Amino acid sequence: MMMSRVSAGARRETGQRSATAFCPTPAGVLARALDYIRAMCVCLSLCTISSALAGAQELDRTGGPFVPTPQVVVDQMLHMANVGAKDFVVDLGSGDGVIVLTAASQLRAAGYGVDIDPALVKYSNAEANRLGISDRASFHVQDVFKADLSRATVITLYLLPSMMVNLRPKIFLESKPGTRVVSHDYNFDEWEPDDQVVLDVPEKEKVNGVPRATISLWIVPARVQGKWQVQVDGGEGYDMTLRQKYQSIAGSASAPGKDTKLTYASLRGEEISFTVIDGSARRSFIGKVSGDAMQGTVELGANRTARWSATRS
Secondary structure (H helix, E strand, O other): OHHHHHHHHHHHHHOOOOHHHHOOOHHHHHHHHHHHHHHHHHHHHHHHHHHHHHHHHHHHHHOOOOOOOOHHHHHHHHHHOOOOOOOEEEEEOOOOOHHHHHHHHHHOOEEEEEEOOHHHHHHHHHHHHHHOOOOOEEEEEOOHHHOOOOOOOEEEEOOOHHHHHHHHHHHHHHOOOOOEEEEEOOOEOOEOOOEEEEEEOHHHHHHHOOOEEEEEEEEOOOOOOEEEEEEEOOOOEEEEEEEEEOOEEEEEEEEOOEOEEEEEEEEEOOEEEEEEEEOOEEEEEEEEEEOOEEEEEEEEEOOEEEEEEEEEO
């Protein structure tokens, strides 16, 4: 029947050809079948690629599906960050709110969580009300990249690696120096943690096949890269140049007519230390960074100390 419809249409167009002119040969049938299979394979491949790209974009947007954080992990995260009553905790991707709820109810801290799932945010706020801590703990429907970090003294995360790396510049540049950042399982890639512990958590094996949790801590470092003029009270001065990659620093020091060298430079949050080898003398500096200024004490040897300060030039 199908061939009769095709041939009738063809005859209407030409007025000459018969139906037999359109009878396919076995080779023709095979060729058409192969063409159809190729076209279907291309279509399926494109659909698969499109779905994979859409899935990857969704993970980049959401940071991954909601997975509850075991209470033992929450407790260790807050312990590593040394959370107390004076802290303000910001949880990026807060899920069911357990981190901020625990910090507020057990440690008297304040804070808020952000998540893009309205149902989870509604649940978290309801829990804060039930626990009587809604004055200190709140939750908001918001993209983590738009969260205000200016009040944070502690930032907590449980997000997939791609989201962690994407958030790294925001956290490094927008957080105050000294802010403690704690992550469950995943890290910031080239920004290495200041501390890290691994816990046995058997209940996690049902979720991701691994009965352990890795908790990492970062202290947001002050930004010290550049040239500084260092002055010791009542004594010598140095021109210091510092290079910085997150909390790792190195550099050089110089003084007119002197052979000087900068060694043992270290940075943890706002706290800085370094040693200047000045000829045969060794000066050990410790201090605190505040924007474009530093100040602290220096050991001069023979149990002598002095105050020192530095300004960015």
